[in-house]
Structure formats: C-alpha cells, structure tokens
Amino acid sequence: MSEIAMELMDVKKKIGKKEIIKGLSFTINKGEVFGLIGPNGAGKTTTIRMMVGLMQLSDGDVQILGKSIKTNYKEAVREVGAIVENPEMYPFMTGAQNLAHYVRMIPGITKERINEVVAIVGLEKAMKEKVGRYSLGMRQRLGIAQALLHNPSVLILDEPTNGLDPAGIREIRMYIRRLAIEENVAIIISSHLLSEIELMCDRIGVIKNGELVAIQQVNDKSEKDNLKQVQIEVTPVDQAIALLKTHHEIDAVQDDKQLTFQSEKEKIPELIQTLVKNDVAVYQVGVTKSTLEDKFFDLIGENTIE
Numbered sequence: 001m002s003e004i005a006m007e008l009m010d011v012k013k014k015i016g017k018k019e020i021i022k023g024l025s026f027t028i029n030k031g032e033v034f035g036l037i038g039p040n041g042a043g044k045t046t047t048i049r050m051m052v053g054l055m056q057l058s059d060g061d062v063q064i065l066g067k068s069i070k071t072n073y074k075e076a077v078r079e080v081g082a083i084v085e086n087p088e089m090y091p092f093m094t095g096a097q098n099l100a101h102y103v104r105m106i107p108g109i110t111k112e113r114i115n116e117v118v119a120i121v122g123l124e125k126a127m128k129e130k131v132g133r134y135s136l137g138m139r140q141r142l143g144i145a146q147a148l149l150h151n152p153s154v155l156i157l158d159e160p161t162n163g164l165d166p167a168g169i170r171e172i173r174m175y176i177r178r179l180a181i182e183e184n185v186a187i188i189i190s191s192h193l194l195s196e197i198e199l200m201c202d203r204i205g206v207i208k209n210g211e212l213v214a215i216q217q218v219n220d221k222s223e224k225d226n227l228k229q230v231q232i233e234v235t236p237v238d239q240a241i242a243l244l245k246t247h248h249e250i251d252a253v254q255d256d257k258q259l260t261f262q263s264e265k266e267k268i269p270e271l272i273q274t275l276v277k278n279d280v281a282v283y284q285v286g287v288t289k290s291t292l293e294d295k296f297f298d299l300i301g302e303n304t305i306e
C-alpha cells in the first residue's frame with residue numbers, strides 16, 4: 001500500500017462572508033504526481049497557500065506525514081517545499097551563488113545536498129552562469145532545486161509551466177516525473193490547462209467553485225481505458241466514502257446527493273457488497289462513459305483546452 005504524504009481533511013476557507021473553499025478532502029501519496037486543476041478562480045491558489053502554511057484554514061486540517069498543520073505547524077511545514085510565487089533569484093549572481101545565498105537562511109544543508117539537488121534538475125553545467133542569462137525553464141528548475149534542499153516529503157508547484165515555451169514545458173515535465181521516482185516525494189502541481197498537466201500527473205483532482213468535483217487516474221493508459229465512472233446514490237454518504245477508502249482505496253467524491261468514483265467494471269459488485277454489509281443503503285448505481293476531458297469541456301470551456 002502506498003504511503004500517504006499529505007492529507008486534506010474537509011479543508012474550508014472563508015474570506016469575509018465568502019466561502020472560497022468548501023470542504024476539500026483528498027490524499028496524495030509519496031512518489032505520486034498529483035495535479036490540481038480547475039478554471040480561473042476555482043480556488044487552486046487558495047488551497048495551495050493553505051497546504052504550504054501561508055494561509056490559515058477556516059476549518060478542517062491538512063496533515064503532512066501525519067503532522068497537523070494546525071497543531072504541529074513547524075514540523076508539518078518542514079516537510080513541504082514549494083514554489084508558490086516566483087522564487088526570488090538574483091539575476092546578477094550565478095546559480096551556485098543563488099543557492100549558497102539561500103542556504104545561509106536554512107541550517108543543516110550540506111554541500112553534498114546542494115550538488116545532489118542541482119543534479120536532480122540537471123543544472124550542473126549552468127551553475128557557474130549568471131541567472132540573468134538562464135532561460136525561464138532553467139530558472140524554474142533552479143527554483144525547484146531550491147525548494148528541494150531541505151529534503152521535503154511534499155513538493156508543491158503552482159502553475160510551474162506558466163510562461164514556458166513547449167521545449168521548456170517538456171523539460172519541466174521530465175524533471176518532475178524523475179523527481180517523483182528518484183526522490184519519492186509527493187508532487188502537487190496546479191494548472192488551468194488539462195493538456196499540460198495530463199502528461200505529467202498520475203492523478204488529477206478537479207476543483208470548481210471551491211469544491212472537488214472529480215479525481216481521476218491519468219498516466220496508466222490501460223487502466224484508464226478500463227476504468228468506469230461510477231455514480232451511486234447512498235445514505236449515509238460519509239460512511240460510504242470512508243468504507244470505499246478503507247476497504248478499496250477508492251477516493252469517492254460527493255456530487256450533490258451522489259458519490260462519484262472510478263472503478264473497474266468487474267469490481268463494482270464487490271464495492272456495493274461492502275457498502276450493503278456495513279448498513280449503507282444503496283438506492284442507485286450508474287456507470288457512465290464520461291471522461292475527464294468531457295468534464296473539462298463542461299468546466300473550463302473549450303478555448304482553454306489545447
């Protein structure tokens with residue numbers, strides 16, 4: 001079973017009277033690349049700011065390696081590396097000087113670790129060059145290296161491909177995938193572009209109006225083709241969500257009175273049996289062919305899907 005790196009538990013955010021995030025719950029595993037996607041204003045940045053401890057939660061909790069961001073802030077945040085706003089880099093200094101400058105602020109980072117992260121993002125040869133001469137993609141990679149220095153369990157990147165040309169996007173994608181595998185970190189990426197994120201993520205969570213509307217596996221093509229979108233109408237809903245999670249490792253999402261999740265068709269009777277055996281009343285079971293892309297067309301509108 002995969003190890004959970006981060007768990008969002010009914011996370012809510014209210015600013016003034018407006019509820020911006022309305023109860024987000026999902027988990028991200030070590031070694032997994034998780035995409036958070038949704039239209040502009042959906043709540044991605046707000047969610048990420050809460051995940052990294054830059055913004056307080058109004059309700060719920062975020063746990064990183066089981067450490068609560070509310071009750072164990074320092075230890076929880078220690079496990080997170082992030083690029084939320086553009087990382088501060090000095091163009092007149094070389095890559096190596098920038099990292100050395102940054103390291104002065106965090107105790108315990110060795111020279112070996114610096115060399116290690118530089119190698120992970122493939123910037124060995126550019127270390128002696130001034131950052132002002134770097135391409136945007138190289139600057140992003142240096143930012144990623146910086147965020148990795150303290151060996152975090154979770155790396156969070158807000159719109160990492162913003163402003164990059166196709167070659168830069170390809171580069172970042174490659175390093176992100178490599179990072180998840182080699183360092184076994186959980187990587188969370190936000191974007192409003194499906195086409196970009198689909199290629200680098202294992203799973204994608206779709207948010208709209210501060211709510212999670214779908215979670216979908218993406219990278220494993222064979223599995224993706226075999227998976228069905230299942231909707232069930234059940235009570236009590238919370239119990240059904242918990243049962244699917246503990247017995248079958250399924251992340252079900254509440255969508256009005258229904259629960260939606262992905263499953264292989266052959267497994268559906270078994271899932272329903274678990275629910276019924278545990279006194280959950282099942283009123284309806286539906287299977288649709290709706291794909292993630294269809295959802296995006298509904299959600300985001302055609303013109304932003306490339």
Ligand SMILES: Nc1ncnc2c1ncn2[C@@H]1O[C@H](COP(=O)(O)OP(=O)(O)OP(=O)(O)O)[C@@H](O)[C@H]1O
Pocket residue numbers: 015018020038039040041042043044045046047192
């Ligand atoms: N400080 C604030 N005060 C009031 N409303 C806010 C504040 N910050 C964000 N919002 C609102 O919260 C909602 C979510 O914003 P957020 O920036 O998290 O969305 P997003 O999905 O990251 O969008 P984008 O892709 O445009 O960055 C928006 O409707 C935004 O107007």
